[in-house]
Amino acid sequence: MNADMSLGSVIRSEWIKFRTVRSTLTGVFVMFILTIGLGALIAWATRSHWQTVSTADQVTFDPVSTSLIGIVFSQFAIGVIGSLLITSEYASGLIRTTLGAVPKRLMLVSGKLVVLIASMFVVTEVACFAAFFVGQSIFSGVVPTASLSSTSVVRAVIFAGLYLTILAVVSFSLGLIVRHSSATIGIFVTIVLILPLISLAIPESWRVHIVKFEPSELGNAMTSVVTPSGDLSASRSLLMLVIYAVVVLGAGALLFQRRDA
């Protein structure tokens, strides 16, 4: 009888759970609206004020990262989705039912991760490419545009989706550690939004060494065609972000394995 629990069956179970709660669908919907809608709004604002932009700024203008600016906001929707994947189970007590069916805890974490990464990668890439095309069509005729015929442009758009996907993993991992929805989301917001504000208070000579390692700055470098001055390169930024995610995930998985449910 091939009725054993396995990673495949756990993934299937987690996929059913993931798509059958409204918060997931709402989160994805909000992510689309913010990524594409806010991107379009800012692209339109850029176009209508283009004549007043200084020549220096016109030269360094990046039509790709500007069209992808919506991810600065949609990352919070992603953070909520990643967190709720685990913290909603603690809130309801469902985690104990889940662990009753899947007592191998690392297998459960792996199953949730596969579902989260695969689904978030697909929806964020779709949203980011859509935001890119919408932005370029708004710029067209007035503001310089970018095209996917350039590999560095393709890279920037793909990395935008990867940035969001990895943040979903970070948020999920924080959820494994903290086990409360609001606290997890609070910490997540602190890391991506408050941290850059705090670093403004650090003396300039130190700040240049610190800012480039902040998750939000890594995202900025990843989605820019030309690496902004002082930042790590796009691929190094991606690597750095992956390292962050792996460290937090490792800590979360270890605690999840050891703690009482």
Add this chain to the structure above:
Amino acid sequence: MIKIEHLTKRYGDTLAVDDLDFEVRPGVITGFLGPNGSGKSTTMRVILGLDHPTKGRATVKGQDYASLRAPLHEVGALLDAKAVHPGRTARNHLRALAASNRIPFARVDEVLGFTGIDSVANKKVGNFSLGMSQRLGIAGALLGDPEVLLFDEPVNGLDPEGIRWIRDFFRSLANEGRTVFVSSHLMSEMAVTADQIIVIGRGKLITQGSIDSLTATAKGSVFVRASDHEKLISVLKTHGGDVSEANDEALSVSDLTSDQIGQIAFDADVVLFELTPQRASLEDVFMELTADSVEYGSSGARNER
């Protein structure tokens, strides 16, 4: 079957379970009895691998729960009926559980029908009454057709009809040769539900045995009304019964079970109008057995987790 071996569980400074040792056998309903905070839920969580033992171990069919290859096929458990995502429908909740252990979706419809909640299967469980949630939890426990079943305080908050349904249901499971382990803090409930009883207090084993043996120590009395009290009193006394007048029309008999009294009356051609075991005395024994632990519990340190 379930085996608890020298199980100790400590939460910080709190000793929730203290060197507990017992076995739960198949084919009977085993009641797990103790005051609130005595360690029942902790023990059940350790059995299910949710909490890690500080010392000792708990095994199901000789294995640690976490090493079972398909847990839902071996063990069905209902710890907390409200431990479901309120925004998910009953059917989707069960489908997700089923998928994890490769149980076909047809089985989901079967257990929905069996527990009588098929009409609300597509409703969100957040709107369920406690009774419906209990039935959903039982449906989940039955998904894999397991041989071992655990229920933590299953009758809490149920209406009388639901309690009766659950009682009959446990009986049918035990009659099929399954291991049925049910916790409760109500002696009166266990007296009519369980065959075997394990009593704990302050995390320690107080006593275990059959309901009958516990009743024997309880010196429970039986309320009797019959056609010929005089005759009945004399035959009961010759069989060792301690008989007193409960009121003008009834007798109170102790040292004999209701079964025995019925047989004695039948043999003596006395017609019984009423034969009611007085469960309150069993309750008294339980109170007496666990009095220390209750006192200890109310002093503060112990919390049911």
